Amino acid sequence: MPKLFEVYPQQREEVAIWKMMRHPVFIDFAGNYMLRWVAINIPMNAFGRNGFEGDIDLIYSLAAPPIPNTHPSYIRAFEIKTATVDGNGTIKSLDSTKFEHGLRQCEKLQAFGAEMIFLIDILILEQGKFIINDPVWEKVDKTLADRTKLVEPTSFGYNVKFLQYLEEGDEFQAGMMYPPRDYVLGKHLPIGEPFKLFTDKLAEHAGKAGFKNGPPILFFCKECGKIPVSRTNVRNPVCEYCGYTIPVHD
Ligand SMILES: [Zn+2]
Numbered sequence: 001m002p003k004l005f006e007v008y009p010q011q012r013e014e015v016a017i018w019k020m021m022r023h024p025v026f027i028d029f030a031g032n033y034m035l036r037w038v039a040i041n042i043p044m045n046a047f048g049r050n051g052f053e054g055d056i057d058l059i060y061s062l063a064a065p066p067i068p069n070t071h072p073s074y075i076r077a078f079e080i081k082t083a084t085v086d087g088n089g090t091i092k093s094l095d096s097t098k099f100e101h102g103l104r105q106c107e108k109l110q111a112f113g114a115e116m117i118f119l120i121d122i123l124i125l126e127q128g129k130f131i132i133n134d135p136v137w138e139k140v141d142k143t144l145a146d147r148t149k150l151v152e153p154t155s156f157g158y159n160v161k162f163l164q165y166l167e168e169g170d171e172f173q174a175g176m177m178y179p180p181r182d183y184v185l186g187k188h189l190p191i192g193e194p195f196k197l198f199t200d201k202l203a204e205h206a207g208k209a210g211f212k213n214g215p216p217i218l219f220f221c222k223e224c225g226k227i228p229v230s231r232t233n234v235r236n237p238v239c240e241y242c243g244y245t246i247p248v249h250d
Pocket of ligand 1: 221222224226241242243244
């Protein structure tokens, strides 16, 4: 089965999200907070018409550790963009148009009432072409610095995750070799009514599924339109209602 570097761009975001869910990197997006539940690709109108269309790529419901003056709980919404980086350090399939489209999606999430919004670039490195301190990183860093400047004036957070597989390994070696850096921290926004209603419904689903060796992962089944549950260590998530299997590949 193809590795992420070869997956068609249209499928790559969904596959990348699911691959991260079965690897410890998934916890990076929770910061220092406790992860209560995750939701993947849920349409904003999944619980009835509300004037919004389109999916939210990834949602994390978080609870704070018991530290005074910290926000007790909140929900992060993520807009995910993937791109490949070839051996010359050229970032492919994530041109400025696609990046700006990502920012517009974040604005839509803000209009929907999301309280903390992140744009995430997942950069999938060509196999065996990168070593730490390689000069090609300057080229990559320049692109990421330009993007950081575009996000800074907004309310959104911005972060980057690098994924690469080695000959015999899985795809997350780079995640460990190049630890996550903070690019832009998002601002805490007041929660809006449509988002509150939407996430209350998701929380209800998650509550029924319960926490079993990890948080429940809710996802939208494109086959039957229901919201089944998966878990963090599942290789190929299956819809419990209709049996549809998400092709995540090895
Ligand atoms: Zn289904």
